[in-house]
Amino acid sequence: MEHENMGALIRQLRKDRGMTQKDLAERLNVTDKAVSKWERELSLPDVALLLPLAETLGVTVTELLGGQRAPEAPPPDPAGSLLTYASRTAPQRRERLRLRLAWGITGVFVLGALVCWICDMALNRRLTWSLLVDLSLALAWAVLLPLLTARRRGPEKALAALSAGILPYLYLLGALLGEARVFRLGLPIAPAAAAYLWALWWAVRRLRRRPWLAGGAVLGLSALLRLYVNGVVLALAGAGTLLGGSVPALILAGGCCAADRIARRVE
Numbered sequence: 685m686e687h688e689n690m691g692a693l694i695r696q697l698r699k700d701r702g703m704t705q706k707d708l709a710e711r712l713n714v715t716d717k718a719v720s721k722w723e724r725e726l727s728l729p730d731v732a733l734l735l736p737l738a739e740t741l742g743v744t745v746t747e748l749l750g751g752q753r754a755p756e757a758p759p760p761d762p763a764g765s766l767l768t769y770a771s772r773t774a775p776q777r778r779e780r781l782r783l784r785l786a787w788g789i790t791g792v793f794v795l796g797a798l799v800c801w802i803c804d805m806a807l808n809r810r811l812t813w814s815l816l817v818d819l820s821l822a823l824a825w826a827v828l829l830p831l832l833t834a835r836r837r838g839p840e841k842a843l844a845a846l847s848a849g850i851l852p853y854l855y856l857l858g859a860l861l862g863e864a865r866v867f868r869l870g871l872p873i874a875p876a877a878a879a880y881l882w883a884l885w886w887a888v889r890r891l892r893r894r895p896w897l898a899g900g901a902v903l904g905l906s907a908l909l910r911l912y913v914n915g916v917v918l919a920l921a922g923a924g925t926l927l928g929g930s931v932p933a934l935i936l937a938g939g940c941c942a943a944d945r946i947a948r949r950v951e
Contacts, residue, residue, distance in 0.1 A: 850870075
């Protein structure tokens with residue numbers, strides 16, 4: 685059943701009863717802006733509000749869903765109407781949940797930053813270590829926000845935010861610490877780490893039906909990244925060993941690939 689005429693019916697019945705949008709909103713414990721959106725058909729009432737809304741306006745739920753009064757309304761199909769209506773309102777509920785989560789996370793991060801500022805000023809009479817916390821919170825917020833608000837491709841947008849923000853983060857972190865080696869080491873390592881995360885995301889998505897091969901890809905990529913990081917640290921800092929930790933991961937990756945081939949043959 686179509687619901688395109690619901691807004692016009694709500695507006696007409698409200699006016700017939702001499703109620704303003706604010707009056708109707710108060711009876712339903714919602715805002716007058718919500719009622720205005722219903723009447724302009726920018727959104728639909730929540731499923732839980734259908735019965736009290738119908739009772740307030742003096743119609744049945746079936747008439748409300750149909751957007752017209754009986755007997756002009758087509759033969760009712762309450763179950764089908766409610767299922768269709770619920771499927772149409774579900775995206776609105778998800779959108780509201782995403783926005784609430786985004787505002788909640790933002791509020792928590794801002795509150796955390798303020799608490800750090802207050803404690804830092806109380807202890808040191810100036811901002812010192814709190815700036816490091818604020819910088820990390822800013823990067824975490826930039827990465828988390830796409831996951832909470834994006835309707836599509838949230839993980840990809842979060843990875844893009846991390847890829848774009850990691851080098852500025854390392855540069856500012858080194859400046860705040862007064863340690864140039866942070867950015868000097870991070871400059872060759874951070875892009876490789878970002879590429880590693882992108883490759884992991886691609887492998888997990890493409891190989892989700894082949895878990896052994898996906899595990900092998902994860903282990904193999906991890907071994908290659910570790911080998912590269914060890915080489916950079918060895919070249920720039922003169923510390924560590926080149927193969928440290930890479931060989932076991934490569935052996936396990938080979939085992940996973942062999943297990944995948946066996947599983948494919950069994951199928």
